[in-house]
Amino acid sequence: MQALITDLDKTHSKVQEQRKEMVTRIDALISELNNSKQNIIKNMNGDETQLQMTIAAQLNQLPKKGTDVVKRIINHNKNYYEHLSKYGKQVGKEFISKQEYEQPLFKEFTLDKPVLNQTIAEHMFRSGHYSAGEAFTIEAKVALDEEFKNKFKELNSIVLDLKERRVSSALLWAKAKAKELDGISSDMLFNLHKTEFYQLLNQQAQLKLQLKKLKEGKDSTTNSQNSHLGYMQQQVRSEEIKDDVVMNESENQNQIIEIDDEKVRLQNFMKQKASLEHQIKENNNYMIKYSQKSMRQFSPKYQAQINHMMGSILQLDVIAEFLYQKSINPSHQPNQLTQQYLDILQDDQFSILEQGFVKDYCRLQGLSPESGLLLTTQASTLALPKLATVMQKMSLKNEGFGGLQKQHNELPCEIDLGRDFKFHDIFICPVSKEISHKDNNPMLLICGHVMSKNSLAKHARTATGRDNKFKCHTCPATMTMENVKEIKIN
Ligand SMILES: [Zn+2]
Numbered sequence: 001m002q003a004l005i006t007d008l009d010k011t012h013s014k015v016q017e018q019r020k021e022m023v024t025r026i027d028a029l030i031s032e033l034n035n036s037k038q039n040i041i042k043n044m045n046g047d048e049t050q051l052q053m054t055i056a057a058q059l060n061q062l063p064k065k066g067t068d069v070v071k072r073i074i075n076h077n078k079n080y081y082e083h084l085s086k087y088g089k090q091v092g093k094e095f096i097s098k099q100e101y102e103q104p105l106f107k108e109f110t111l112d113k114p115v116l117n118q119t120i121a122e123h124m125f126r127s128g129h130y131s132a133g134e135a136f137t138i139e140a141k142v143a144l145d146e147e148f149k150n151k152f153k154e155l156n157s158i159v160l161d162l163k164e165r166r167v168s169s170a171l172l173w174a175k176a177k178a179k180e181l182d183g184i185s186s187d188m189l190f191n192l193h194k195t196e197f198y199q200l201l202n203q204q205a206q207l208k209l210q211l212k213k214l215k216e217g218k219d220s221t222t223n224s225q226n227s228h229l230g231y232m233q234q235q236v237r238s239e240e241i242k243d244d245v246v247m248n249e250s251e252n253q254n255q256i257i258e259i260d261d262e263k264v265r266l267q268n269f270m271k272q273k274a275s276l277e278h279q280i281k282e283n284n285n286y287m288i289k290y291s292q293k294s295m296r297q298f299s300p301k302y303q304a305q306i307n308h309m310m311g312s313i314l315q316l317d318v319i320a321e322f323l324y325q326k327s328i329n330p331s332h333q334p335n336q337l338t339q340q341y342l343d344i345l346q347d348d349q350f351s352i353l354e355q356g357f358v359k360d361y362c363r364l365q366g367l368s369p370e371s372g373l374l375l376t377t378q379a380s381t382l383a384l385p386k387l388a389t390v391m392q393k394m395s396l397k398n399e400g401f402g403g404l405q406k407q408h409n410e411l412p413c414e415i416d417l418g419r420d421f422k423f424h425d426i427f428i429c430p431v432s433k434e435i436s437h438k439d440n441n442p443m444l445l446i447c448g449h450v451m452s453k454n455s456l457a458k459h460a461r462t463a464t465g466r467d468n469k470f471k472c473h474t475c476p477a478t479m480t481m482e483n484v485k486e487i488k489i490n
Contacts, residue, residue, distance in 0.1 A: 004090055011083050018076045025069045032062060117142045123373035125149050128156045151365050155358065162354045167196045170357055177364060186360045190298045194305065195353055197290060201312050201344040204283045208320035211276045213327070214269070287313060308341075315341045375421075383415045427489060431455040431473055442487045447477035456484065 039055050117140040124133030125144070130153065137144050154173070161169045174181060174189045181188050295306050312319075318338050323345075325332040334342060362369040390413050427436040429452035436442050436452050443456045449472050451459065460481060463470040469478045 004087070004094060007090070008087065011080075011087065014083075015080055018080075022069070022073055022076065025072065029062070029065060029069060032058070032065070036062070114142075118144070119372045119376070122148075123371045125152045126371050128152075148367075151367060155361050155365075158361070159354055159358065162350055162357060165199070165350055167192050167199070167353075170353075171196065173361075180364050181360060184360070184363055186356075186363075187302075188356060188360045190302050190305075191353055191356065193294050193298070194309065195349055197287070197295070197309055198344050198349065200283065200287050200290065201309070201316065204280065204287065204313075205316050205319045205323065205344065207276060207280050207283065208316055209323045209327075211273070211280065212320055212324050214272055214276065216324075284313075312341050312344050319344070379417055379421060382417050386413075386415050387411070427452070427487075429455050431459065436489065441489065444485045444487050445472050445477065446479040446483040447472050447475050449474045449477075450487070453486065 036055055036058050039058070043050060043055070117136075121133055121137050121140065121142040121144050124130075124136055125148070130149070133144075133149070136142070158169045158173060161167075171189075171192045174192050178189055291306075291310065295309070299306055315337070319341055322332070322334050322338045322342075359369050361367075427442040427450070428434065429436065429440075429442070431451050432455045434440065434452060434454070440453050442450045443453050444450055445456075451473060455473075459473055460470050468480050470480075471478050
């Protein structure tokens, strides 16, 4: 592929050069024409033979020169298109089309268009493309109820807030749905409060860091490289000088300006320091109030996490000190105590929170947490190459899977799509092909094989010998009913 790209770049620069050359040649022609014109004007009143001798000879050559340029242009274009056509062939060689992909795998399968359109429309609303979704539902005549659309509008606006690190809208929703969330054993309400609290902790740590930098005189906004103490001493010296200046009016004016400058800097420093200290105090009060008001409800279930959060308030100075050291020396490592509380600085909390929120929201609203269209496409992308191989090996090239599908209503082979595609804790009995339920749980045999309770009962009835033992349906292991355990997944 890289060779193709290099080749295209080469062709492009070659074409550019040729075009420049054409322009130069045309310019030369124009200047020759202009020359001839000037000569004619100059000799307007001159001798007729003189004109014919010099200018006519010049003009006579021009048409030939013009044709030459045109020929060159045509030649260049020819080269260019020849090159382009070669390029097309090279691209063709690079992307070999696989014959088996060109034939439909299920020839007798007819696409259920209304279902497909419904899935596409749902995907559009789910992914926040409302106007496209509205247009599509009208054109494809899909009936999508307003409630469904509104649920996704609400979800998307909350998710957008979370992406921009705003918790408030999600919190509002979770508070209103507190009971329902509790019903599905969701930690969402606590996690949202926790994230909001972590934001406060983080802010506070940053403020403390700013104050520390200001005091150490290392913060760029203070425009001073001196330590606070050094700064004060310098200021005292400046004040002394100023007294001298007042006594001696003839002193250099520049010095007065310098001293005034120092004073302004000191005032700025004091102002910034007071403002930071005020913010830190306010924040601290707010955090304590917040923890009393919002966190108490989560005790004792989340006591360990709450303790950690409260502990973090006490460790903020240590964290700010660590951040300060790290700003001086990026390879500075936290000590064991600091390490325990650094989670408040972590940045990935919001993406985890967002995923959890989408899951819980969809569950409470009776929506699938994943887009049907996206999932089907992803699953097909994973499965198609495997299916194509199977088709080739079974030499089903002409009839596709159509015949097989009709007989068994299932694919001829199992395709593992990975953990992301496992959605339910269901068990399908390998004997009866039934989905297990609470009266028909899977049964674990002594050998590790599993079958449903009903199937086992039937199997044991017919397969039990005189010794009260029966054989596994898959392997030669024998056992009695006492050796079998029920797996309760429903
Ligand atoms: Zn077995």
